Every structure is written in structure tokens, then in C-alpha cells.
Amino acid sequence: MTFRRAIAFCFAVAAALCFAAIAAPEARAEAMGIALEGFPYPYPVDFLPLTLEGEDLRLAYMDVPPAGPPTGRTVVLLHGRNFPSSYWAPTIKALAEAGYRVVVPDQIGFGKSSKPGFAYSFDAMARATIALLDSLHVDRFDLVGHSMGGMLAVRLARAYGSRIDHLVLYSPIGLEDYRFSVPPVTDEELARRERALTADGYRKQLMTNYALSLPPAAIEPFVQLRDEIMESGEYPRWLKSFVASYQMIYTQPVVHEIPLIDRPTLFIMGANDHNAPGRPFAPPELRDRMGQNAALAQSLAARMANARVVVFEGVGHLGHLEATQRFNETLLNFLGQ
Template sequence: MKFSLLSGLATVLLSAGSAAAAAAATGTIDNGPFPDDLNGSNFTYPWPVKVFQFTSQLQPLQMAFMDIKPTCWPNNKTAVLFHGKNFCGPTWETTIRTLAGRGYRVVVPDQVGFCKSSKPAAYQFSLNQFAWNTRGLLNALGVGNVTVIGHSMGGMMTARFGLQYPETIDEMVMVDPVGLEDYVQKGVPYISVDDSAVTEAASTYGSIRGYEQAVYYVGEWKPAYDTWVNMLVNIYYGSKRDAYVKNQAQIVDMVLTSPVAHYFGDLKPRTLLIVGDKDKTAIGAQWSPPDVAQTLGHFDVLGPLVASQIPDCTLYRFANLGHAPQISDPDAFHKVLLGWLNTQ
């Protein structure tokens, strides 16, 4: 009788997970070939780019992604990696190689509005929509449960994915996520998409590097970081410049108006939160009054606070790192990540 009850429970849970996964975008996989300048980015990716073709908000769209098979004996697990606003799939390259070397299949999408994915002229951006699109991609690939790892805005998206599809997640990792605080609630003034687009359009190599050096890398700079700055400049001044500038302004608006900070207590998956104590990333700090700006982006405080709110959470703090520990100290970062993944 006990075996029968357990089997029945497993069936119910499997059905629930399948139903959750089914509530997602539907589409097909296109293996290419594609033009070098796919959707306005001619940056060369370290693995072949594929495309998830689907319809969203009454228009056909392309979601570019990389799908990397394990380079050692498969562990039958899949990791999906979510990039941040100023990042693309390739910025996860070292993490991809590390996970593939431990038996993971690794799926790395560029979200709509970013990098090699579509830059729609009219789109309502939301974290829920990003999660919907990504779950649809995974379904099209035949992927069930996943380990979700997100950085920066991708960490914010990881939280939303965890709320939207908890039954399809084995565990989740948030790396220096934006949105650990509700920026508007803390006093960040609203600015229009039009005003944000002016700032986005003015982005140059110098402005992007200056911001990243100060905020992401604690004032330090390594020549390798230039790769990721030039990757962005390539899109800002590429063939889809106008659409990209508008999309990025819309995404700033999305981050400000779609907080996840009030829902951390509702997250069900086992969670690892990684922060660099010297990270000071805060959306809107640059146009906030000084008395507001100085209260934002204190990851040394936000990390422990949020970790205490998530029911099943492990916190790891890098005392001397900033916003991108997977890039600035990959050896230390991956030691922490793999150590936690192995404690299941």
C-alpha cells in the first residue's frame, strides 16, 4: 500500500510538472545556417547558434540560443543560463565549459530584444514573458526539469521563472541579481522610455567600459573585459541599432516596474544566492537624488537580507568582488557553484 501511495504521488507531481511546462510558448527549432549579422549582432559565438522560431504577441520572433552537450559522461541534467542586461549568452562561456565538463547539457538563450534574438518594433516586455518564451524553448528541445542559473537581470528573471515554473526546476542559482530591492519603492524616480532611450542611444565603448569598470569590477580592468564591451558596442551600432535602443529602454522600464523583491518568500526551489559584497549595481541610481542613490545597491546588506527570506537558500559572499564574479574570478566562482550543486 505504501508503495502504491508513493507511486501515485509521483504520478501527480509529474503531471503537475508537465502541465506547468505546457503553459509556455510553442515553436520549432531552426539549426541554420544563419547570417553572421543575425538580428543585428555579428559577434562570433563560441558554439553554433540555433534559433527557436515562435509567435509571441501576434508576431513571429526568433530566440537565438546555444545548446552544448556534455563533454564528459552525462549526468542527465540540463542547466539553462540567463544573461543580464549588459551581457549575452557568450559571457557565460567559462561557466558553460565548466558545467559541460561535469556532465550537464547547457542551454544558453539570448532573450528577445537582446544580442542575436529578434528586436521587435512593438513588444510588451515582462519577466513573465521571458520565462514563458524560455520554457517554450526548453519544451521544443525536449528538456524537462532544469537547473536555472541567472546573472544580473538574468538573476531577476531566475526568480520569476522559479515563481512561474517551480515544478520544472531542480535547483536555481542567482548571481548578483538586480531586483533584490524594489527601486521605485526606495525612491527611484520614474523616467519615460523616451528619456531612457536617449541614454541608451548615447552608449559608446567609453561609457560602457567606464560604468562596468566602476560598478562591475571594483575599479579594476583586465584586457579580457574589452571583449564583452565590444560585443555590446557591436549591437548598439549594428544593423538593428534603432530597434535595439528602444528595446533596451523598454527593458529598463520593465526592471523598474516589475519588482520581484516582494516574492522571495514564495520561492520553492532549492536556491543558491551568490553576491559580490562590493557590487553596487542599482537600476536608476544614476538619475536618483543623492539621498536616494546612496541607499541603493548595497549587496553586502541585500545578500543576507534576501537569503533570509528565501525558504531553502544558501548564501555565498565574495568579499572583494563586484557584479560579475563568474568573469572576474571564474576559478573561485565555479568552485562555489560546483560545490553547491554537488550537495544534493
């Protein structure tokens, strides 16, 4: 090859590479899997094999040992519907440093756990949680349930109360029977609305529905996570699971059972928290009456054998993130009684 031809060849290659760089689409990272593969949790995650409704499943969980002088006690943390159990990170740290063992499951249908196709129930979730604790040789425990996890905590307290030393219902939903205000909604309508919800719409929904005193950047990892899951090839299965969780909350109220709980119980409520699943579907004349959660907690506690309520002023639905120090102190003081 002559020098002139070599120079021409180099120019041709350079031009081709420049064209390819302009014409080729930008490389994109692979979408998040519906079991949150690659999404970091604050502590190691293990899996318990389970069989429910004939399906072989895996229940994800974190089992965090005490970081301080051990108390010999175990605290179980139950997550809400819109967040994986990783959001418990500051609470886990505080409890572990205080000497507690902390067990934090992702319920079946959520987080890193399996997403089955059958209808969900709090009874099945309670059995799965107890199966996990049995496998870890935990007999007695303290129980903290947030939001939807509060409804599950009620069912656990009713079915397995003899194993629970302290019960914390933290910003629980289910303090009213939503069926009295909200008409039934089909799976198809729920799925349509969820598919149509953009990242910006979801961000605004969390900030508004949960009355958060956090900056929007604090919830951005969870907004981004949902957005990435929507790109997954298994998104239809995730969506079916998410819809099933709404129907469980709507059709399986626990409010009528709360006054029957005899365990020492603490409600931790945000004064600004008026979260009420299904409110957008309620008639206008009923919509504004829903979600008076702090007042509902006070009324229910007055009918219980051993319960009290702490209300955080200026705080919404995520008190353990909005007022972390106060939340941790309140929780540890109650567990230490």
C-alpha cells in the same frame, strides 16, 4: 605608342593611383547587425521560432552536450542585461566537463534573438524559456540567473518551480524595489542618454557600476560590440529594445516574491557589487542607500524555506569572470548536493 609616350602614360597612371589612395576614404567593415551577425559565440547557436504579441520572432540559444561522463541533468543559464549569452563561456565549459547538458538562451530582445517593438515582461520571457526547454524535451532542470537573469529566474521559480531542482541567483538585481528610490523616467530620456554614451563612457560605466576587478581589456569585446551596433541601420530598433528592458526591470519588481520561493536556492554575491539600476535618477539622499546587494541577499535568504548566501570578497558584479575557478567550484558543489 612610342616609348616616350608609354613612359608618360605609366607615370600618369601611377599618379592617378596615388591620388586615389590619398583622396579615397579608408575602407570600413560593415557595421554589426543588431542580432550580432558575425559576432562569435563559443558554441553553435540555434533558433526557436516563436510568436509573441502577434510578432513572429526567433529565440537564439546554445545547447551544449556533456563533455564528461553524463549526469543526466540539465543546467539553464540566464544572462544579464548588458551582455550576450556568449559571456557564459567559462561556466558552460566547466558544467559540460562535469557532465551536465547546458542550455543557454538569448532572451527575446537580447543577443542574437529578435528585437521586437512591444513592451517586455518577465512573464513573457519565462514562457519563452519554457517553450524552448519543452522543444528540447527538458522536463526538469537546474537554473542559474545572473543580474537581470536573476529577476527572470525568480519569475520562473514562482511559475514553474516544480520543474526546478536547484536555483542559483548570482549577483541578481531586483533585490530591492527600485520604485521606492527612483522616480519614473521616460523612454525618450533613457534613449537620449544611451545615444549620448560614448565607447569610453560605456567602458567606465561598466567598470564603475559593476565594481569589476577585471582589467578593462577583458570587457573590451563587449564595449566594441556596442559601439559597432550603434552604426547599424537598425540601431533605432535595438535602442527601443534596450529601453524597454530598463522599463521592465523598473516596473516589474520581483523582490516581494523571493521569500515565497521554496526551491533549494544559493545566492552568489560579490562583496563589491553595489549595482542598482536607476541610481543616477534617484535623489541624493536615497542614492547611497541603494545597491547593498550582499546584505539584501542575506536578509532575503533568512526569510526563505531553503536558501543560503555565499559572498566573494574583492569581487564585483561579474564573479564568473572575475573569480572563475571559485565561482565554478561553488556552483558545482551546490548542484551536486
